[in-house]
Amino acid sequence: MTNSQSYNKKTNDYNLTKNQKIVFNLLQNSGEPLKAYAILENLKREGLKSPLQVYRALNKLVELGIIHKIESQNSFIACSNSNCASNTAFTICRRCGDVKEIKNNHLFEQVSDLGKKNRLKVHRFNLEFYVDCNGCKVN
Numbered sequence: 271m272t273n274s275q276s277y278n279k280k281t282n283d284y285n286l287t288k289n290q291k292i293v294f295n296l297l298q299n300s301g302e303p304l305k306a307y308a309i310l311e312n313l314k315r316e317g318l319k320s321p322l323q324v325y326r327a328l329n330k331l332v333e334l335g336i337i338h339k340i341e342s343q344n345s346f347i348a349c350s351n352s353n354c355a356s357n358t359a360f361t362i363c364r365r366c367g368d369v370k371e372i373k374n375n376h377l378f379e380q381v382s383d384l385g386k387k388n389r390l391k392v393h394r395f396n397l398e399f400y401v402d403c404n405g406c407k408v409n
């Protein structure tokens with residue numbers, strides 16, 4: 271599937287507004303996380319000059335689960351998984367900063383089990399694992 275096909279499919283599914291589409295398109299094409307200020311800079315050229323417009327669109331897209339916020343970096347990335355909903359897990363390279371979304375459909379069950387063992391109900395999670403990516407591994 272090409273980027274533009276999944277872009278069309280996703281945006282059609284969710285009935286995004288024009289601003290939301292512009293923001294989503296930017297993140298989808300970037301393929302890596304973008305910090306909020308970088309998103310603002312990029313979108314000025316598209317006519318989205320007000321930070322509030324951009325933040326509103328980002329919040330909505332996060333709520334829909336088609337983009338995610340990397341909390342520790344205050345950056346945003348397009349979802350590369352089809353069914354993670356609001357539960358997310360990422361690896362972040364501590365050397366180069368490369369971010370990858372973890373695709374593991376059993377992760378929610380595992381986290382829920384962990385919660386049960388501690389008598390806690392897990393509503394959602396946002397996991398960040400700090401790693402040395404394959405490109406940065408030192409032999």
Ligand SMILES: [Zn+2]
Pocket residue numbers: 335338348349350351352354355358371
């Ligand atoms: Zn995702």
Ligand SMILES: [Zn+2]
Pocket residue numbers: 363364365366367368402403404405406
């Ligand atoms: Zn790395």
